[in-house]
Amino acid sequence: MKALRLLTLCASGLLLLAAINSCAPQPAASDPTSPPATSAPVAAATATNSPAATATNPSAATATSAPATADLKGDMIRGGKLYDTWWTEIAKDAPKDDMPLFKTQTTDKTTGASTWRCAECHGWDYKGVDGVFAKGSHMTGFKGILADLGKDPSVILAALKGKTNPDHDFSKVMAEQDLVDLALFVSKGTMDMNTVLNQDGTPKGVAADGKEKFDKVCAACHGPNGNAINFKTPGSVEYLAHTSNSNSWQFLHRMRFGIAVWPMPAAIDNKFSDQDLANVLAYARTLPKDGAKASGGGQLYDKWYSVLAVKTPDGDMPLWKNQTTNTRKGASTWTCRECHGLDYLGAAGMYATGAHKTGFPGIFAAAAKSEQDLTAALKGQTDPKHDFSKVLNDAQISALVHWVKNEMFDVASKVKPDGVSVDGDKVHGQALFEQTCIQCHGKDGKLLNFKTPDAPEYVGTVASTQPQDCMHRVAFGVPGFPMSAAIDLGMSVQDIADVCAYSQTLPVK
Numbered sequence: 310m311k312a313l314r315l316l317t318l319c320a321s322g323l324l325l326l327a328a329i330n331s332c333a334p335q336p337a338a339s340d341p342t343s344p345p346a347t348s349a350p351v352a353a354a355t356a357t358n359s360p361a362a363t364a365t366n367p368s369a370a371t372a373t374s375a376p377a378t379a380d381l382k383g384d385m386i387r388g389g390k391l392y393d394t395w396w397t398e399i400a401k402d403a404p405k406d407d408m409p410l411f412k413t414q415t416t417d418k419t420t421g422a423s424t425w426r427c428a429e430c431h432g433w434d435y436k437g438v439d440g441v442f443a444k445g446s447h448m449t450g451f452k453g454i455l456a457d458l459g460k461d462p463s464v465i466l467a468a469l470k471g472k473t474n475p476d477h478d479f480s481k482v483m484a485e486q487d488l489v490d491l492a493l494f495v496s497k498g499t500m501d502m503n504t505v506l507n508q509d510g511t512p513k514g515v516a517a518d519g520k521e522k523f524d525k526v527c528a529a530c531h532g533p534n535g536n537a538i539n540f541k542t543p544g545s546v547e548y549l550a551h552t553s554n555s556n557s558w559q560f561l562h563r564m565r566f567g568i569a570v571w572p573m574p575a576a577i578d579n580k581f582s583d584q585d586l587a588n589v590l591a592y593a594r595t596l597p598k599d600g601a602k603a604s605g606g607g608q609l610y611d612k613w614y615s616v617l618a619v620k621t622p623d624g625d626m627p628l629w630k631n632q633t634t635n636t637r638k639g640a641s642t643w644t645c646r647e648c649h650g651l652d653y654l655g656a657a658g659m660y661a662t663g664a665h666k667t668g669f670p671g672i673f674a675a676a677a678k679s680e681q682d683l684t685a686a687l688k689g690q691t692d693p694k695h696d697f698s699k700v701l702n703d704a705q706i707s708a709l710v711h712w713v714k715n716e717m718f719d720v721a722s723k724v725k726p727d728g729v730s731v732d733g734d735k736v737h738g739q740a741l742f743e744q745t746c747i748q749c750h751g752k753d754g755k756l757l758n759f760k761t762p763d764a765p766e767y768v769g770t771v772a773s774t775q776p777q778d779c780m781h782r783v784a785f786g787v788p789g790f791p792m793s794a795a796i797d798l799g800m801s802v803q804d805i806a807d808v809c810a811y812s813q814t815l816p817v818k
Contacts, residue, residue, distance in 0.1 A: 381462050381463060381466065382489070384490050385493040385494050385497050385498045386494075386577060386578065387494075388490035388491045388493050388495070389498050389562065389575075390566055390567060390568065391491045391569075392428060392494055393426070393428065393563070393566070393569055395426075395482075398569035398570060399487055400570070404424075404482065405421060405422070407420055407421065411424040411425075411430070414449045414451065417446065417447055417448060419447075427454075430449055430451040431454045432447070436455050437449070437451045437452045437453030437454070438451060440453060441558055454499060457495050457499075458495075459497075460496055461496070462489075462495070462496040462497075465492040465496055479491075494566075500583075502557075502561055505561060505590070506557050506590075510556075512591040512594070513587045514584065514586070514592075516588070516591040518588040519587075519589040522581070522589050526576075526579055527549075527589065531548075531793070532799075534597050535597070536548040536549070536550070536596070536797060537601065538793055539603075539605060542605065542705070543604060543608065543609055543708035543709075546599065546601070549593045550593065550594065550595075550597060550598045551598055560590060561590065564576045564581075564590070572757060572791075601797050602797050603716065603785055603786070603797050604716060605708045607712050607786070607794070608788045610712065611651070611787075613643075613701060614640065615788035618789065621643075622639075624639070625639065626642040627693075627694035628648075628692065631669075634668065635667045645672075647665065647667070649669060649670075649671050650777065651720065651780075652673075652724070653671050653720065654671035656668050657671055672717075673717065675713055676713055680710050683709075683710045683713055684707070716784075716785070720777050720781065723803075723806040724776050730776070730810075731772070731780070731806055731810040732810070734807045734810065735813075735814060737804075738806075738808045738812070741808050745795075745798060746768070754767050754768035754769045754812060754816065755816055769812055769816050770817040770818075773812075773817050776809055780806060783795045784800075784805050
Protein backbone atom coordinates (compact mmCIF):
# COMPACT_ATOMS: atom_id res chain seq x y z
CA MET A 310 0.00 0.00 0.00
CA LYS A 311 2.87 2.33 0.80
CA ALA A 312 4.39 1.62 -2.57
CA LEU A 313 1.12 2.24 -4.33
CA ARG A 314 0.83 5.67 -2.78
CA LEU A 315 3.07 7.06 -5.45
CA LEU A 316 0.65 6.05 -7.92
CA THR A 317 -1.31 9.05 -7.48
CA LEU A 318 1.69 10.95 -6.53
CA CYS A 319 2.39 9.46 -9.73
CA ALA A 320 -0.55 11.27 -10.54
CA SER A 321 1.65 14.20 -10.21
CA GLY A 322 3.21 12.98 -13.19
CA LEU A 323 3.59 9.34 -13.62
CA LEU A 324 4.61 7.07 -16.15
CA LEU A 325 7.10 9.18 -17.17
CA LEU A 326 6.86 11.91 -14.62
CA ALA A 327 5.85 13.38 -11.33
CA ALA A 328 7.86 15.91 -9.40
CA ILE A 329 11.05 14.80 -7.86
CA ASN A 330 13.33 16.26 -5.36
CA SER A 331 16.13 15.44 -2.90
CA CYS A 332 19.31 16.92 -1.77
CA ALA A 333 23.03 16.50 -1.62
CA PRO A 334 25.05 19.58 -2.48
CA GLN A 335 28.61 20.19 -3.57
CA PRO A 336 30.50 23.36 -4.24
CA ALA A 337 33.16 21.38 -5.98
CA ALA A 338 32.41 18.58 -8.39
CA SER A 339 34.49 16.22 -6.30
CA ASP A 340 32.53 16.89 -3.11
CA PRO A 341 28.77 16.32 -3.44
CA THR A 342 28.08 17.15 0.19
CA SER A 343 29.34 20.69 0.78
CA PRO A 344 27.17 23.79 1.32
CA PRO A 345 25.64 25.43 -1.74
CA ALA A 346 27.66 27.72 -3.93
CA THR A 347 27.04 31.42 -3.41
CA SER A 348 26.76 32.02 -7.11
CA ALA A 349 26.93 29.89 -10.19
CA PRO A 350 26.20 30.93 -13.75
CA VAL A 351 24.29 28.54 -15.95
CA ALA A 352 26.82 26.41 -17.78
CA ALA A 353 26.13 23.33 -19.80
CA ALA A 354 28.22 20.29 -18.93
CA THR A 355 30.88 19.54 -21.47
CA ALA A 356 30.75 16.57 -23.76
CA THR A 357 33.70 15.07 -21.95
CA ASN A 358 31.62 14.78 -18.80
CA SER A 359 29.06 12.64 -20.55
CA PRO A 360 29.94 11.23 -23.95
CA ALA A 361 26.99 10.33 -26.11
CA ALA A 362 27.92 6.69 -26.01
CA THR A 363 27.75 6.69 -22.23
CA ALA A 364 24.30 8.28 -22.21
CA THR A 365 22.62 5.20 -23.57
CA ASN A 366 25.19 2.47 -23.09
CA PRO A 367 26.11 2.01 -19.43
CA SER A 368 28.56 -0.73 -20.30
CA ALA A 369 30.51 1.73 -22.38
CA ALA A 370 30.94 3.94 -19.32
CA THR A 371 32.25 0.99 -17.35
CA ALA A 372 34.70 0.02 -20.02
CA THR A 373 36.06 3.47 -20.87
CA SER A 374 35.83 5.72 -17.87
CA ALA A 375 34.83 3.96 -14.66
CA PRO A 376 37.33 2.02 -12.56
CA ALA A 377 36.76 -1.62 -11.72
CA THR A 378 33.85 -2.08 -9.33
CA ALA A 379 34.29 -5.67 -8.22
CA ASP A 380 33.17 -4.81 -4.70
CA LEU A 381 29.99 -3.01 -5.80
CA LYS A 382 27.36 -5.14 -7.45
CA GLY A 383 24.01 -3.61 -8.04
CA ASP A 384 21.36 -2.25 -10.37
CA MET A 385 22.14 1.11 -11.93
CA ILE A 386 18.62 1.39 -13.37
CA ARG A 387 17.07 0.89 -9.95
CA GLY A 388 19.47 3.58 -8.77
CA GLY A 389 17.87 5.96 -11.25
CA LYS A 390 14.49 5.26 -9.63
CA LEU A 391 15.96 5.88 -6.20
CA TYR A 392 17.28 9.23 -7.46
CA ASP A 393 13.66 9.92 -8.36
CA THR A 394 11.82 9.02 -5.14
CA TRP A 395 13.81 6.59 -3.06
CA TRP A 396 11.24 6.01 -0.30
CA THR A 397 8.65 4.91 -2.82
CA GLU A 398 11.07 2.49 -4.45
CA ILE A 399 11.92 0.89 -1.10
CA ALA A 400 8.25 0.95 0.03
CA LYS A 401 8.77 3.14 3.10
CA ASP A 402 6.84 6.11 4.42
CA ALA A 403 8.02 9.44 3.09
CA PRO A 404 10.23 11.44 5.49
CA LYS A 405 8.33 14.09 7.42
CA ASP A 406 11.13 16.46 8.41
CA ASP A 407 13.46 18.43 6.14
CA MET A 408 16.68 16.81 4.99
CA PRO A 409 19.47 18.26 7.24
CA LEU A 410 21.62 19.54 4.40
CA PHE A 411 18.66 21.26 2.76
CA LYS A 412 18.56 23.68 5.67
CA THR A 413 21.87 25.18 4.55
CA GLN A 414 20.14 26.92 1.65
CA THR A 415 17.32 29.48 1.73
CA THR A 416 16.20 29.97 -1.88
CA ASP A 417 14.17 26.78 -2.41
CA LYS A 418 11.17 26.94 -0.09
CA THR A 419 10.34 23.24 -0.47
CA THR A 420 9.73 21.45 2.84
CA GLY A 421 9.25 17.91 4.06
CA ALA A 422 9.68 14.78 1.98
CA SER A 423 10.65 16.53 -1.24
CA THR A 424 13.77 17.95 0.40
CA TRP A 425 15.04 14.36 0.55
CA ARG A 426 14.71 13.77 -3.19
CA CYS A 427 18.00 13.76 -5.05
CA ALA A 428 16.56 15.66 -7.98
CA GLU A 429 15.42 18.55 -5.79
CA CYS A 430 19.03 19.42 -5.16
CA HIS A 431 20.80 18.11 -8.25
CA GLY A 432 18.10 18.54 -10.87
CA TRP A 433 16.60 16.33 -13.53
CA ASP A 434 19.45 17.38 -15.80
CA TYR A 435 21.96 16.37 -13.08
CA LYS A 436 23.62 19.83 -13.21
CA GLY A 437 22.20 21.40 -10.08
CA VAL A 438 22.84 25.14 -9.95
CA ASP A 439 24.71 24.97 -13.26
CA GLY A 440 21.64 23.78 -15.12
CA VAL A 441 17.87 24.17 -15.15
CA PHE A 442 17.82 24.88 -11.40
CA ALA A 443 20.16 27.87 -11.77
CA LYS A 444 17.10 30.02 -11.13
CA GLY A 445 13.46 29.67 -10.22
CA SER A 446 11.64 28.08 -7.31
CA HIS A 447 13.89 24.98 -7.30
CA MET A 448 17.16 26.91 -7.08
CA THR A 449 19.19 25.74 -4.08
CA GLY A 450 22.77 26.61 -5.04
CA PHE A 451 23.75 22.95 -4.76
CA LYS A 452 26.02 21.57 -7.43
CA GLY A 453 25.05 18.80 -9.80
CA ILE A 454 26.32 15.25 -10.08
CA LEU A 455 27.10 15.11 -13.80
CA ALA A 456 30.82 15.60 -13.16
CA ASP A 457 30.77 12.38 -11.13
CA LEU A 458 29.98 10.32 -14.22
CA GLY A 459 32.75 7.75 -14.57
CA LYS A 460 34.07 8.16 -11.04
CA ASP A 461 34.71 5.32 -8.64
CA PRO A 462 31.26 4.40 -7.25
CA SER A 463 32.81 3.43 -3.92
CA VAL A 464 33.79 7.08 -3.40
CA ILE A 465 30.25 8.14 -4.24
CA LEU A 466 28.92 5.49 -1.85
CA ALA A 467 31.02 6.95 0.93
CA ALA A 468 29.54 10.41 0.28
CA LEU A 469 26.03 8.93 0.40
CA LYS A 470 26.92 7.54 3.83
CA GLY A 471 27.90 10.98 5.10
CA LYS A 472 31.67 10.46 5.05
CA THR A 473 32.32 13.90 3.58
CA ASN A 474 29.40 15.56 5.35
CA PRO A 475 27.37 13.95 8.16
CA ASP A 476 24.30 15.91 7.07
CA HIS A 477 24.38 13.94 3.81
CA ASP A 478 24.08 10.54 5.47
CA PHE A 479 21.44 8.44 3.72
CA SER A 480 22.50 5.22 5.44
CA LYS A 481 20.01 6.06 8.18
CA VAL A 482 17.09 5.79 5.78
CA MET A 483 18.28 3.42 3.05
CA ALA A 484 19.82 -0.04 3.12
CA GLU A 485 23.33 -0.78 1.86
CA GLN A 486 22.14 -2.20 -1.46
CA ASP A 487 19.94 0.83 -2.05
CA LEU A 488 22.95 3.09 -1.61
CA VAL A 489 25.08 0.90 -3.88
CA ASP A 490 22.45 1.07 -6.62
CA LEU A 491 22.25 4.83 -6.24
CA ALA A 492 26.05 5.18 -6.35
CA LEU A 493 26.19 3.09 -9.52
CA PHE A 494 23.57 5.34 -11.09
CA VAL A 495 25.60 8.45 -10.29
CA SER A 496 28.79 6.83 -11.57
CA LYS A 497 27.37 5.26 -14.74
CA GLY A 498 23.84 6.35 -15.44
CA THR A 499 23.69 10.10 -15.87
CA MET A 500 24.02 11.82 -19.22
CA ASP A 501 24.48 15.29 -20.60
CA MET A 502 20.94 16.02 -21.67
CA ASN A 503 22.21 18.73 -24.01
CA THR A 504 22.95 15.87 -26.40
CA VAL A 505 19.19 15.33 -26.63
CA LEU A 506 17.68 18.72 -25.73
CA ASN A 507 18.12 22.31 -26.71
CA GLN A 508 18.72 24.87 -23.95
CA ASP A 509 14.99 25.65 -23.79
CA GLY A 510 14.12 21.97 -23.28
CA THR A 511 12.82 21.34 -26.78
CA PRO A 512 14.01 17.98 -28.13
CA LYS A 513 16.55 17.58 -30.91
CA GLY A 514 14.35 14.93 -32.42
CA VAL A 515 11.93 14.17 -35.23
CA ALA A 516 8.38 13.38 -34.15
CA ALA A 517 7.65 11.21 -37.18
CA ASP A 518 10.63 9.00 -36.35
CA GLY A 519 9.64 8.87 -32.68
CA LYS A 520 6.19 7.52 -33.55
CA GLU A 521 7.60 4.21 -34.76
CA LYS A 522 9.48 3.64 -31.50
CA PHE A 523 6.53 4.83 -29.42
CA ASP A 524 4.10 2.51 -31.18
CA LYS A 525 6.46 -0.43 -30.72
CA VAL A 526 7.39 0.11 -27.07
CA CYS A 527 5.31 2.74 -25.28
CA ALA A 528 1.84 2.38 -26.77
CA ALA A 529 1.29 -1.06 -25.22
CA CYS A 530 0.73 0.63 -21.85
CA HIS A 531 0.15 4.30 -22.63
CA GLY A 532 -2.17 3.63 -25.55
CA PRO A 533 -1.89 4.84 -29.14
CA ASN A 534 -2.71 8.39 -28.03
CA GLY A 535 -0.63 8.38 -24.86
CA ASN A 536 -3.70 8.78 -22.66
CA ALA A 537 -4.44 5.26 -21.42
CA ILE A 538 -2.79 6.15 -18.09
CA ASN A 539 -3.77 9.29 -16.21
CA PHE A 540 -1.00 10.52 -13.92
CA LYS A 541 -3.41 12.58 -11.87
CA THR A 542 -6.79 11.76 -10.38
CA PRO A 543 -10.24 11.46 -11.96
CA GLY A 544 -11.53 14.87 -12.91
CA SER A 545 -7.98 16.21 -13.37
CA VAL A 546 -6.11 14.68 -16.27
CA GLU A 547 -2.41 14.49 -17.03
CA TYR A 548 -1.18 12.35 -19.90
CA LEU A 549 2.09 11.96 -21.75
CA ALA A 550 1.32 15.04 -23.82
CA HIS A 551 1.24 17.11 -20.64
CA THR A 552 4.33 15.68 -18.99
CA SER A 553 6.47 15.74 -22.13
CA ASN A 554 5.71 19.41 -22.68
CA SER A 555 6.01 20.55 -19.07
CA ASN A 556 9.40 19.09 -18.08
CA SER A 557 11.57 17.54 -20.78
CA TRP A 558 14.41 16.77 -18.39
CA GLN A 559 12.21 14.84 -15.99
CA PHE A 560 10.52 13.08 -18.89
CA LEU A 561 13.90 11.91 -20.22
CA HIS A 562 15.04 10.66 -16.82
CA ARG A 563 11.90 8.61 -16.37
CA MET A 564 11.92 7.36 -19.92
CA ARG A 565 15.48 6.08 -19.43
CA PHE A 566 15.04 4.53 -15.98
CA GLY A 567 11.33 4.04 -15.40
CA ILE A 568 9.46 5.12 -12.29
CA ALA A 569 9.69 3.89 -8.72
CA VAL A 570 7.54 0.76 -8.15
CA TRP A 571 6.01 1.03 -11.61
CA PRO A 572 6.38 -1.94 -13.92
CA MET A 573 7.62 0.41 -16.63
CA PRO A 574 10.47 -0.81 -18.83
CA ALA A 575 13.55 1.41 -18.89
CA ALA A 576 14.55 2.83 -22.27
CA ILE A 577 18.10 1.82 -21.41
CA ASP A 578 17.02 -1.82 -21.30
CA ASN A 579 15.19 -1.31 -24.59
CA LYS A 580 18.45 -0.07 -26.16
CA PHE A 581 17.17 3.42 -26.99
CA SER A 582 19.87 5.55 -28.56
CA ASP A 583 20.19 9.26 -27.84
CA GLN A 584 18.36 9.94 -31.07
CA ASP A 585 15.58 7.54 -30.10
CA LEU A 586 15.13 9.46 -26.84
CA ALA A 587 14.92 12.77 -28.67
CA ASN A 588 12.54 11.39 -31.28
CA VAL A 589 10.14 9.78 -28.78
CA LEU A 590 10.07 12.96 -26.70
CA ALA A 591 9.34 14.98 -29.82
CA TYR A 592 6.49 12.65 -30.73
CA ALA A 593 5.05 12.57 -27.20
CA ARG A 594 4.71 16.36 -27.39
CA THR A 595 2.35 16.00 -30.35
CA LEU A 596 -0.07 13.62 -28.61
CA PRO A 597 -3.55 14.81 -27.58
CA LYS A 598 -4.05 16.29 -24.13
CA ASP A 599 -7.56 14.90 -23.90
CA GLY A 600 -9.75 12.38 -25.68
CA ALA A 601 -9.37 9.40 -23.33
CA LYS A 602 -12.52 7.33 -22.98
CA ALA A 603 -11.94 6.27 -19.39
CA SER A 604 -13.09 8.96 -16.97
CA GLY A 605 -11.47 7.27 -13.99
CA GLY A 606 -14.89 6.76 -12.47
CA GLY A 607 -14.52 2.99 -12.78
CA GLN A 608 -11.53 3.06 -10.44
CA LEU A 609 -13.33 5.34 -8.00
CA TYR A 610 -16.21 2.85 -7.96
CA ASP A 611 -13.71 0.09 -7.19
CA LYS A 612 -11.80 1.74 -4.35
CA TRP A 613 -11.84 5.53 -4.41
CA TYR A 614 -9.50 6.07 -1.43
CA SER A 615 -6.71 4.11 -3.15
CA VAL A 616 -7.17 6.15 -6.33
CA LEU A 617 -6.90 9.39 -4.38
CA ALA A 618 -4.14 8.11 -2.09
CA VAL A 619 -5.96 9.37 0.99
CA LYS A 620 -6.42 7.96 4.46
CA THR A 621 -9.13 5.33 4.58
CA PRO A 622 -12.38 6.48 6.22
CA ASP A 623 -12.89 5.86 9.92
CA GLY A 624 -15.84 3.71 10.89
CA ASP A 625 -18.55 2.21 8.71
CA MET A 626 -20.32 4.00 5.89
CA PRO A 627 -23.62 5.30 7.41
CA LEU A 628 -25.85 3.35 5.02
CA TRP A 629 -24.04 0.13 5.94
CA LYS A 630 -26.12 -0.14 9.11
CA ASN A 631 -29.16 -0.82 6.94
CA GLN A 632 -27.95 -4.38 6.31
CA THR A 633 -26.81 -7.19 8.61
CA THR A 634 -25.68 -10.01 6.31
CA ASN A 635 -22.28 -8.64 5.29
CA THR A 636 -20.10 -8.50 8.39
CA ARG A 637 -17.30 -6.36 6.97
CA LYS A 638 -16.28 -3.24 8.85
CA GLY A 639 -14.44 -0.02 8.18
CA ALA A 640 -12.96 1.20 4.90
CA SER A 641 -14.36 -1.50 2.61
CA THR A 642 -17.90 -0.50 3.59
CA TRP A 643 -17.26 2.83 1.84
CA THR A 644 -16.49 1.25 -1.54
CA CYS A 645 -19.23 1.20 -4.17
CA ARG A 646 -18.26 -2.32 -5.19
CA GLU A 647 -18.94 -3.78 -1.76
CA CYS A 648 -22.60 -2.85 -2.01
CA HIS A 649 -23.26 -3.03 -5.73
CA GLY A 650 -20.72 -5.59 -6.94
CA LEU A 651 -18.34 -5.52 -9.89
CA ASP A 652 -21.11 -6.87 -12.05
CA TYR A 653 -23.05 -3.76 -10.97
CA LEU A 654 -26.15 -5.84 -10.13
CA GLY A 655 -26.00 -5.81 -6.34
CA ALA A 656 -28.48 -8.23 -4.74
CA ALA A 657 -29.59 -9.43 -8.17
CA GLY A 658 -26.11 -10.50 -9.23
CA MET A 659 -22.85 -11.89 -7.86
CA TYR A 660 -23.68 -10.66 -4.36
CA ALA A 661 -27.10 -12.29 -4.17
CA THR A 662 -25.59 -14.85 -1.78
CA GLY A 663 -22.39 -15.38 0.13
CA ALA A 664 -20.22 -13.27 2.41
CA HIS A 665 -20.68 -10.12 0.30
CA LYS A 666 -24.48 -10.21 0.39
CA THR A 667 -25.98 -6.93 1.58
CA GLY A 668 -29.37 -6.80 -0.09
CA PHE A 669 -28.53 -3.43 -1.63
CA PRO A 670 -29.70 -3.01 -5.24
CA GLY A 671 -27.35 -2.75 -8.20
CA ILE A 672 -26.65 0.32 -10.29
CA PHE A 673 -26.71 -1.12 -13.81
CA ALA A 674 -30.18 0.26 -14.50
CA ALA A 675 -29.09 3.64 -13.12
CA ALA A 676 -27.37 4.40 -16.43
CA ALA A 677 -30.79 5.47 -17.68
CA LYS A 678 -31.06 8.19 -15.04
CA SER A 679 -30.09 11.79 -15.68
CA GLU A 680 -26.73 13.20 -14.63
CA GLN A 681 -28.55 15.50 -12.24
CA ASP A 682 -30.31 12.60 -10.51
CA LEU A 683 -27.11 10.55 -10.24
CA THR A 684 -25.19 13.51 -8.86
CA ALA A 685 -27.95 14.15 -6.32
CA ALA A 686 -27.82 10.52 -5.18
CA LEU A 687 -24.03 10.65 -4.70
CA LYS A 688 -24.29 13.89 -2.75
CA GLY A 689 -26.84 12.48 -0.33
CA GLN A 690 -29.75 14.52 -1.63
CA THR A 691 -31.78 11.34 -2.17
CA ASP A 692 -30.63 9.71 1.07
CA PRO A 693 -28.38 11.66 3.49
CA LYS A 694 -26.68 8.39 4.48
CA HIS A 695 -25.40 8.08 0.91
CA ASP A 696 -23.49 11.38 0.89
CA PHE A 697 -20.07 11.05 -0.75
CA SER A 698 -19.54 14.79 -1.15
CA LYS A 699 -17.59 14.74 2.11
CA VAL A 700 -14.91 12.49 0.61
CA LEU A 701 -15.11 13.21 -3.15
CA ASN A 702 -14.99 16.61 -4.79
CA ASP A 703 -17.31 17.74 -7.58
CA ALA A 704 -14.91 16.68 -10.35
CA GLN A 705 -14.59 13.18 -8.89
CA ILE A 706 -18.33 12.80 -8.42
CA SER A 707 -18.75 13.97 -12.01
CA ALA A 708 -16.29 11.27 -13.14
CA LEU A 709 -18.31 8.63 -11.31
CA VAL A 710 -21.51 9.85 -12.91
CA HIS A 711 -19.91 9.87 -16.35
CA TRP A 712 -18.70 6.31 -15.81
CA VAL A 713 -22.18 5.09 -14.82
CA LYS A 714 -23.82 6.67 -17.83
CA ASN A 715 -21.20 6.12 -20.53
CA GLU A 716 -18.64 3.44 -19.61
CA MET A 717 -20.29 0.80 -17.43
CA PHE A 718 -21.04 -2.35 -19.44
CA ASP A 719 -22.95 -5.61 -19.00
CA VAL A 720 -20.32 -7.70 -17.20
CA ALA A 721 -22.81 -10.42 -16.24
CA SER A 722 -23.54 -11.23 -19.88
CA LYS A 723 -19.92 -12.32 -20.33
CA VAL A 724 -19.93 -14.78 -17.42
CA LYS A 725 -21.37 -18.24 -18.10
CA PRO A 726 -24.16 -19.75 -15.96
CA ASP A 727 -21.61 -21.46 -13.70
CA GLY A 728 -20.75 -17.98 -12.43
CA VAL A 729 -17.03 -18.47 -13.03
CA SER A 730 -16.20 -19.23 -16.67
CA VAL A 731 -15.85 -16.23 -18.97
CA ASP A 732 -17.57 -16.40 -22.34
CA GLY A 733 -14.63 -15.40 -24.50
CA ASP A 734 -12.25 -16.48 -27.24
CA LYS A 735 -9.13 -17.72 -25.46
CA VAL A 736 -7.02 -17.74 -28.64
CA HIS A 737 -7.84 -14.12 -29.41
CA GLY A 738 -7.44 -13.30 -25.72
CA GLN A 739 -3.93 -14.75 -25.75
CA ALA A 740 -2.99 -12.56 -28.71
CA LEU A 741 -4.26 -9.46 -26.90
CA PHE A 742 -2.60 -10.49 -23.64
CA GLU A 743 0.77 -10.99 -25.32
CA GLN A 744 0.39 -7.73 -27.18
CA THR A 745 -0.34 -5.65 -24.09
CA CYS A 746 -0.60 -7.33 -20.68
CA ILE A 747 2.62 -9.32 -20.94
CA GLN A 748 4.62 -6.09 -20.65
CA CYS A 749 3.84 -5.85 -16.93
CA HIS A 750 2.43 -9.24 -15.94
CA GLY A 751 4.83 -11.51 -17.80
CA LYS A 752 4.04 -14.39 -20.12
CA ASP A 753 2.58 -16.55 -17.36
CA GLY A 754 0.87 -13.66 -15.56
CA LYS A 755 3.06 -14.10 -12.48
CA LEU A 756 5.44 -11.19 -12.83
CA LEU A 757 3.25 -9.11 -10.51
CA ASN A 758 1.99 -10.58 -7.23
CA PHE A 759 -1.03 -8.67 -5.91
CA LYS A 760 -0.76 -10.12 -2.42
CA THR A 761 2.05 -11.73 -0.41
CA PRO A 762 4.73 -14.35 -1.16
CA ASP A 763 2.99 -16.77 1.23
CA ALA A 764 -0.45 -16.19 -0.27
CA PRO A 765 0.16 -15.00 -3.83
CA GLU A 766 -2.46 -13.65 -6.17
CA TYR A 767 -1.73 -13.33 -9.87
CA VAL A 768 -3.68 -12.49 -13.00
CA GLY A 769 -4.66 -16.13 -13.31
CA THR A 770 -5.83 -16.25 -9.70
CA VAL A 771 -8.15 -13.27 -10.07
CA ALA A 772 -9.49 -14.34 -13.46
CA SER A 773 -10.26 -17.86 -12.26
CA THR A 774 -11.92 -16.93 -8.98
CA GLN A 775 -13.29 -13.44 -9.61
CA PRO A 776 -14.03 -13.06 -13.34
CA GLN A 777 -16.13 -9.95 -12.75
CA ASP A 778 -13.17 -8.28 -11.03
CA CYS A 779 -10.98 -9.29 -13.94
CA MET A 780 -13.25 -7.69 -16.52
CA HIS A 781 -13.83 -4.51 -14.51
CA ARG A 782 -10.14 -3.97 -13.83
CA VAL A 783 -8.97 -4.88 -17.32
CA ALA A 784 -11.48 -2.39 -18.67
CA PHE A 785 -10.84 0.49 -16.25
CA GLY A 786 -7.55 -0.18 -14.48
CA VAL A 787 -6.63 -0.93 -10.87
CA PRO A 788 -7.04 1.70 -8.11
CA GLY A 789 -3.72 3.13 -6.99
CA PHE A 790 -1.72 1.28 -9.63
CA PRO A 791 -0.42 2.46 -13.03
CA MET A 792 -2.44 0.08 -15.15
CA SER A 793 -3.83 1.10 -18.53
CA ALA A 794 -7.57 1.15 -19.06
CA ALA A 795 -8.26 -1.35 -21.85
CA ILE A 796 -10.97 0.87 -23.28
CA ASP A 797 -8.28 3.49 -23.91
CA LEU A 798 -6.15 0.87 -25.64
CA GLY A 799 -8.97 0.44 -28.14
CA MET A 800 -10.37 -2.81 -26.72
CA SER A 801 -14.06 -3.67 -27.04
CA VAL A 802 -16.13 -5.39 -24.37
CA GLN A 803 -15.66 -8.68 -26.20
CA ASP A 804 -11.89 -8.10 -26.34
CA ILE A 805 -11.91 -7.63 -22.58
CA ALA A 806 -13.86 -10.86 -22.12
CA ASP A 807 -11.40 -12.66 -24.41
CA VAL A 808 -8.44 -11.44 -22.33
CA CYS A 809 -10.09 -12.65 -19.12
CA ALA A 810 -11.03 -15.97 -20.69
CA TYR A 811 -7.40 -16.53 -21.64
CA SER A 812 -6.24 -15.32 -18.22
CA GLN A 813 -8.26 -18.15 -16.68
CA THR A 814 -5.78 -20.56 -18.28
CA LEU A 815 -2.80 -18.95 -16.52
CA PRO A 816 -1.25 -20.26 -13.27
CA VAL A 817 -3.07 -19.42 -10.05
CA LYS A 818 -0.12 -20.21 -7.76
